[in-house]
Amino acid sequence: MYRINKLGLTLEIEDTLLSSIIDIGVQHYPNEFGGFLIGNYSKEQTHLSITDTILPNKYKGTPYLFERDTVGINDKLKQFYEEDPKKYYLGEWHTHPNNLPIPSSTDINAINSIANHPEVSIKNPVMLIIGYNKTKVELGFYVQFKNKLYKYEKN
Numbered sequence: 006m007y008r009i010n011k012l013g014l015t016l017e018i019e020d021t022l023l024s025s026i027i028d029i030g031v032q033h034y035p036n037e038f039g040g041f042l043i044g045n046y047s048k049e050q051t052h053l054s055i056t057d058t059i060l061p062n063k064y065k066g067t068p069y070l071f072e073r074d075t076v077g078i079n080d081k082l083k084q085f086y087e088e089d090p091k092k093y094y095l096g097e098w099h100t101h102p103n104n105l106p107i108p109s110s111t112d113i114n115a116i117n118s119i120a121n122h123p124e125v126s127i128k129n130p131v132m133l134i135i136g137y138n139k140t141k142v143e144l145g146f147y148v149q150f151k152n153k154l155y156k157y158e159k160n
């Protein structure tokens with residue numbers, strides 16, 4: 006479980022999903038890679054549960070940059086939604102090869118534009134950054150809340 010005490014928010018992700026996301030990300034070494042996060046909020050909107058990922062059909066990844074295209078993603082989201090109307094787009098994940106899971110200025114701009122996108126029905130997008138090197142993996146879960154980025158702490 007991850008939490009932001011100040012905001013009373015909690016987040017969970019299943020270990021199997023998390024390890025498969027990490028595996029997929031690391032396969033693209035030395036380039037960054039990423040995808041979309043799917044799941045649901047609790048009724049009170051305070052507890053977030055990440056259940057699935059969708060990988061981009063088209064993307065550009067270099068050691069310091071990851072850009073995903075959203076082509077075809079809406080159809081895949083619709084499939085999740087049809088299976089379970091509680092499942093929707095929550096945010097995105099990407100890797101930082103040989104680096105820490107700290108958001109770059111590009112990452113901050115990206116999450117800002119998601120939060121302020123008129124066609125995206127999510128005010129508080131989540132961003133998972135997977136920092137890794139040969140010996141360890143570090144995760145950073147963030148949420149954009151009222152135009153500010155907060156980090157979830159693990160406990």
Ligand SMILES: [Zn+2]
Pocket residue numbers: 099100101107108109112134
């Ligand atoms: Zn980044």
